[in-house]
Amino acid sequence: MAVSFAKPSLPGPKDIYQAVLSNGITVLARSNFNSPSVSMGGHLPAGAIFESDEKLGLADFVASSLMRGTQTRSFDAIYNELESVGASLGFDSGVHNASFGGRSLVEDLPLLLKLLAESLQTPSFPKDEIERLRAQLLTGLAIRAQDTADMADMAFDQMLFREHPYGRPSDGFPETIQSITRKDMKDFHRRHFGPRGMVIAIVGAIHPKKAVEAVEKFLGGWQVTAQEDAPLLPPLKPVRTTMRHHHTLTGKSQSDLIVGMTGPRRKDPEYMAASLGNSALGQFGMMGRIGDVVREKSGLAYYAYSSLHAGVGPGTWEVNAGVNPANLKKAIGLIEKELRRFVKSGVTKEELADSQANYIGRLPLSLESNSGVVSAMLNIQRYDLGMDYYHRYESLVRSVTRGDVLEAARKYIDPDRLVIATAGP
Amino acid sequence: MANPITQVTLKNGMKIMLKEIHTAPIISSWVWYRVGSRDEPTGKTGISHWTEHMQFKGTKKFPANMLDKAISREGGRWNASTSHDSTRYYETMPADKIDLALRLEADRMTNSIFNEKEVASERTVIISEREGSENEPMFRLSEAMQNYAFRVHPYHHEIIGDMADLRTITRDDLYAHYRTYYVPNNAVLAIAGDFETKPMLKRVRELFERIPKGPIPTRLARPEPPQKGELHFSVEGPGETTFIQLAYHFPNATDPDYLPLQVLDSLLNGASGLSYKTSRLYRALVDKGHAVDASGWSEASIDPSLYRITITVHPNRQPEDAIAALDAEIKKLQDELIHIDEIKRAVKQARAVFAYGSENITHQAFWMGYTAMFSTYDWFTTYLNKLAKVTPKEVQRVAQKYLQPSNRIIGTYIPKGREG
Numbered sequence: 001m002a003v004s005f006a007k008p009s010l011p012g013p014k015d016i017y018q019a020v021l022s023n024g025i026t027v028l029a030r031s032n033f034n035s036p037s038v039s040m041g042g043h044l045p046a047g048a049i050f051e052s053d054e055k056l057g058l059a060d061f062v063a064s065s066l067m068r069g070t071q072t073r074s075f076d077a078i079y080n081e082l083e084s085v086g087a088s089l090g091f092d093s094g095v096h097n098a099s100f101g102g103r104s105l106v107e108d109l110p111l112l113l114k115l116l117a118e119s120l121q122t123p124s125f126p127k128d129e130i131e132r133l134r135a136q137l138l139t140g141l142a143i144r145a146q147d148t149a150d151m152a153d154m155a156f157d158q159m160l161f162r163e164h165p166y167g168r169p170s171d172g173f174p175e176t177i178q179s180i181t182r183k184d185m186k187d188f189h190r191r192h193f194g195p196r197g198m199v200i201a202i203v204g205a206i207h208p209k210k211a212v213e214a215v216e217k218f219l220g221g222w223q224v225t226a227q228e229d230a231p232l233l234p235p236l237k238p239v240r241t242t243m244r245h246h247h248t249l250t251g252k253s254q255s256d257l258i259v260g261m262t263g264p265r266r267k268d269p270e271y272m273a274a275s276l277g278n279s280a281l282g283q284f285g286m287m288g289r290i291g292d293v294v295r296e297k298s299g300l301a302y303y304a305y306s307s308l309h310a311g312v313g314p315g316t317w318e319v320n321a322g323v324n325p326a327n328l329k330k331a332i333g334l335i336e337k338e339l340r341r342f343v344k345s346g347v348t349k350e351e352l353a354d355s356q357a358n359y360i361g362r363l364p365l366s367l368e369s370n371s372g373v374v375s376a377m378l379n380i381q382r383y384d385l386g387m388d389y390y391h392r393y394e395s396l397v398r399s400v401t402r403g404d405v406l407e408a409a410r411k412y413i414d415p416d417r418l419v420i421a422t423a424g425p
Numbered sequence: 426m427a428n429p430i431t432q433v434t435l436k437n438g439m440k441i442m443l444k445e446i447h448t449a450p451i452i453s454s455w456v457w458y459r460v461g462s463r464d465e466p467t468g469k470t471g472i473s474h475w476t477e478h479m480q481f482k483g484t485k486k487f488p489a490n491m492l493d494k495a496i497s498r499e500g501g502r503w504n505a506s507t508s509h510d511s512t513r514y515y516e517t518m519p520a521d522k523i524d525l526a527l528r529l530e531a532d533r534m535t536n537s538i539f540n541e542k543e544v545a546s547e548r549t550v551i552i553s554e555r556e557g558s559e560n561e562p563m564f565r566l567s568e569a570m571q572n573y574a575f576r577v578h579p580y581h582h583e584i585i586g587d588m589a590d591l592r593t594i595t596r597d598d599l600y601a602h603y604r605t606y607y608v609p610n611n612a613v614l615a616i617a618g619d620f621e622t623k624p625m626l627k628r629v630r631e632l633f634e635r636i637p638k639g640p641i642p643t644r645l646a647r648p649e650p651p652q653k654g655e656l657h658f659s660v661e662g663p664g665e666t667t668f669i670q671l672a673y674h675f676p677n678a679t680d681p682d683y684l685p686l687q688v689l690d691s692l693l694n695g696a697s698g699l700s701y702k703t704s705r706l707y708r709a710l711v712d713k714g715h716a717v718d719a720s721g722w723s724e725a726s727i728d729p730s731l732y733r734i735t736i737t738v739h740p741n742r743q744p745e746d747a748i749a750a751l752d753a754e755i756k757k758l759q760d761e762l763i764h765i766d767e768i769k770r771a772v773k774q775a776r777a778v779f780a781y782g783s784e785n786i787t788h789q790a791f792w793m794g795y796t797a798m799f800s801t802y803d804w805f806t807t808y809l810n811k812l813a814k815v816t817p818k819e820v821q822r823v824a825q826k827y828l829q830p831s832n833r834i835i836g837t838y839i840p841k842g843r844e845g
Binding site (some may be wrong): 009032034035036037050075076079080082083084085086087088104105111113132135136138139142143145146147148158218249250251252253254282285286292295296297298300322323354357358359360361362363364365367368370400 | 448449450451481489490492498499500504517519522538545546547548549550551552553554556558559560562602629661664665666695696697699700701702703704708711712714717719735739740741772773774775776777778780781783784785786841
């Protein structure tokens with residue numbers, strides 16, 4: 001076999017170029033000349049946290065409208081410029097942020113940034129486009145209403161995050177989408193879109209300084225005086241006893257289930273221990289212990305796994321599976337049993353070593369493409385992980401002990417206080 | 426195209442494709458077998474996909490549980506999939522760990538156990554996989570579409586198979602299928618990534634060349650007779666949204682008409698993996714308010730297959746209006762020559778899509794093996810140049826030839842409301 005391999009080139013302080021523009025936009029850039037392409041991504045604090053219950057889905061509606069027309073270009077003109085060169089650009093919205101991402105051949109990066117800047121700064125919310133989009137969003141909600149996984153997910157969030165922004169679906173409900181006016185959208189844009197708190201990362205066949213200059217050229221002059229601060233997240237209401245909800249969907253051949261609880265924030269010191277523990281519980285190999293019990297040993301499900309969703313606020317720790325409606329109770333019973341075992345004795349030495357090796361070994365793969373590096377750099381920035389995070393990563397992973405995993409598991413998982421959401425016949 | 430590839434056929438007939446890429450310490454290895462759902466007779470539908478599942482259930486040397494763990498422990502990513510024409514297994518690993526993947530693939534080419542108990546538990550897993558798919562309106566529509574489009578050709582059933590067969594296929598059926606098709610002279614090994622060709626080829630020979638070859642399995646291929654007249658069908662199910670799937674019979678990937686049809690597809694539908702909001706379909710159907718989404722796709726196949734257009738009908742509109750708008754758009758393509766700039770645009774889009782793909786080693790290894798299933802790797806490396814040579818006249822000709830009502834099937838998903 002060959003002995004000299006390409007060096008794993010992990011992003012770090014020496015090759016991530018960071019600059020803050022005078023209007024507050026943070027720019028992160030890194031070069032990769034292996035392919036003539038470039039990826040771009042970022043976010044700004046204009047998410048669903050700002051919207052009222054009556055106008056649920058407003059932030060999402062606004063983000064989806066940004067490319068539907070600007071003061072100088074129509075919807076069709078914007079997409080014609082992009083699609084003619086095989087480039088893509090899109091906006092999305094979450095609780096905290098509006099986010100964006102795109103890619104192009106490197107020669108078309110100026111075009112990509114120009115359209116990003118225009119969409120962010122001067123969207124015109126054309127009436128007919130808004131109505132067209134509204135019909136699309138409503139159809140999306142009608143499809144969501146028939147999706148067992150989506151409905152279980154919604155019920156889960158509503159139970160776990162009562163009276164909390166995380167408990168609301170950020171794509172809204174049909175009645176709230178119907179109630180949103182063009183004025184609501186323009187107001188939301190005026191009050192919440194601005195350069196303060198915005199982050200943009202660029203990776204590809206370009207020198208980092210050139211990338212920063214390009215961002216400066218298109219977004220450096222953006223000034224918004226009225227940009228509002230985000231409200232603080234309210235405290236969570238504790239789950240005192242196991243809560244259940246079943247959403248009935250007739251005519252379906254499979255039910256979806258979620259058994260879960262809150263999980264750590266991404267910044268929390270126990271995050272890595274929880275994550276490695278979760279790997280053993282429901283990821284490693286063929287979906288960890290959960291996959292072994294529910295799929296491999298019992299043949300109850302095609303998918304059965306656990307996952308940790310960690311962000312700036314409280315996260316979730318969930319076990320998901322899709323099973324025949326007749327097997328719902330049995331599957332939940334097996335999952336509860338595994339959770340009890342997990343908080344009683346944590347992971348074995350071998351399981352921890354396996355997951356640690358997996359985390360370290362897979363790193364080059366997750367950082368292979370430009371878009372992978374873009375999201376890695378955005379994570380570093382968003383969760384204050386430190387520019388040297390990927391250089392410290394191996395020791396961070398290796399330093400987690402079985403005791404750390406058990407402690408993290410017990411901190412979050414209480415088998416007598418679960419949230420169980422199901423959807424199906 | 427940079428990075429030429431090395432192609433070798435081993436003494437046992439196994440085809441090897443190697444491509445060095447030294448951009449990251451990663452290697453992706455794919456084994457392709459020339460067997461898919463089109464090789465399944467009635468009563469055995471789904472057996473290729475089920476066999477693929479059984480390939481994860483262990484050999485003596487690599488017992489079931491150990492397999493997953495061994496790959497995961499090294500930080501590798503692995504999976505498999507079954508299509509109409511082929512079954513493929515891949516591992517993408519840190520470069521210094523690829524030997525594990527090669528040993529595993531060599532071993533499970535002949536030594537998988539197909540334990541009776543594992544067959545039983547996998548039966549319910551696959552039934553559950555099918556039940557999950559049946560939840561989706563598009564699966565119900567798509568499955569019926571294949572039935573209507575292919576009465577004779579074995580592309581007529583879904584890859585996952587019919588429930589009746591999933592309940593009755595036995596362990597011995599599966600094992601016989603495995604032994605028939607999983608022979609080195611029916612396989613292609615494609616490896617791309619951070620290695621040197623000479624020592625890699627040596628290692629591949631050590632592991633694979635000793636596997637005895639078998640009789641080359643004959644493939645089921647009953648040509649589908651030309652369709653005589655437009656076909657219509659509908660399926661019903663829960664929901665509030667009407668979907669239309671409309672399919673034209675299309676030639677296979679090596680047919681001279683395939684490339685002009687790719688240009689036609691990019692005009693109708695945009696470039697693969699990109700947004701398609703300025704495509705002709707989108708402008709005619711979504712911008713005009715008949716639909717909330719409209720897109721098309723085809724796959725590069727061995728035998729003539731389908732070009733499918735899927736329309737999500739606007740809640741306040743009728744499906745007939747959407748089809749009329751589509752027909753008007755197709756008529757334009759048949760009556761008017763397109764501008765040469767539209768071909769240039771399609772080429773530029775394809776060039777960008779190729780560049781994005783080149784960021785990813787797994788993707789590059791995929792294309793080597795994939796093209797070997799229906800053509801040669803040249804099909805891939807010459808694609809952009811050939812696309813650039815397509816003329817407006819050729820596009821018009823294929824639009825006239827294939828996009829005829831008598832050559833299509835129209836399926837509608839009729840929603841029966843929330844109560845099913």
